[in-house]
Amino acid sequence: MRKWIVAGNWKMNNTIDESVALARTVKEGTAGLKNGEVVVAPPFTALQSVREILTGSTVAIAAQNMYFEDKGAYTGEVSPLMLKDAGCTYVIIGHSERRKYFVESEETVNLKVKKALATGLKPIVCVGETDGERNKGITEAVVNRQVRGALDGIDKLDDVVIAYEPVWAIGTGLVATPPQAEDVHDFIRRLLVEIYGCAAADVRILYGGSVTKDNITELIAMEDIDGALVGGASLKADGFLGIISKMP
Ligand code: PEP
Numbered sequence: 001m002r003k004w005i006v007a008g009n010w011k012m013n014n015t016i017d018e019s020v021a022l023a024r025t026v027k028e029g030t031a032g033l034k035n036g037e038v039v040v041a042p043p044f045t046a047l048q049s050v051r052e053i054l055t056g057s058t059v060a061i062a063a064q065n066m067y068f069e070d071k072g073a074y075t076g077e078v079s080p081l082m083l084k085d086a087g088c089t090y091v092i093i094g095h096s097e098r099r100k101y102f103v104e105s106e107e108t109v110n111l112k113v114k115k116a117l118a119t120g121l122k123p124i125v126c127v128g129e130t131d132g133e134r135n136k137g138i139t140e141a142v143v144n145r146q147v148r149g150a151l152d153g154i155d156k157l158d159d160v161v162i163a164y165e166p167v168w169a170i171g172t173g174l175v176a177t178p179p180q181a182e183d184v185h186d187f188i189r190r191l192l193v194e195i196y197g198c199a200a201a202d203v204r205i206l207y208g209g210s211v212t213k214d215n216i217t218e219l220i221a222m223e224d225i226d227g228a229l230v231g232g233a234s235l236k237a238d239g240f241l242g243i244i245s246k247m248p
Pocket of ligand 1: 009165169170171172173208229230231232233
């Protein structure tokens with residue numbers, strides 16, 4: 001039985017004070033929750049302060065990105081050791097905004113996933129097609145390339161979470177229909193089974209792209225959708241807690 005995850009990606013939003021206030025409300029609103037996992041991904045500057053708020057709660061912390069070296073002359077980068085030190089359990093890797101604006105390649109994503117696992121961080125690996133790719137009918141080819149690329153050389157999936165995030169659905173209000181999303185989740189599951197065998201049955205595959213409390217119920221009802229990676233709707237406590245309240 002896979003335990004659901006609802007993860008909030010705050011992106012480049014929230015001051016430290018705003019992050020602390022949001023984290024506090026999420027903590028209060030999820031007290032006693034046992035049937036799933038709640039994760040928040042604040043900006044780097046707020047990680048430590050959010051950690052102080054969330055200590056003793058069931059809410060885990062994710063970073064939104066990391067570099068693939070432990071330390072050194074990499075101006076502006078943040079290492080996985082630093083993220084562990086700041087209280088992160090998870091790290092989002094290969095978000096489409098990283099791939100697009102910061103030109104992250106499959107190779108870079110793979111190096112980051114490997115390094116995260118070696119450091120004891122659980123990667124939430126993002127994959128998904130653009131609208132142009134969907135219109136050309138190459139969604140599965142794109143997702144196949146991204147999943148294989150990200151996981152190349154990784155022999156165990158125990159700590160890996162996949163997030164299927166169609167790029168055309170991110171921040172657009174255009175949510176994938178539950179059957180559209182399930183088709184790709186099912187494809188990813190079958191791909192993982194092909195590579196890793198039956199262990200792939202336990203991997204959580206999250207859907208991301210304009211999830212709100214009004215559309216999550218139908219999405220989470222799908223067999224291979226194990227939760228959500230939420231951007232915009234995670235920035236307001238009522239929107240985020242509303243999504244969590246709909247989880248089974
Ligand atoms: C995201 O950025 O991961 C995301 C899913 O954003 P939104 O929920 O705003 O579409």
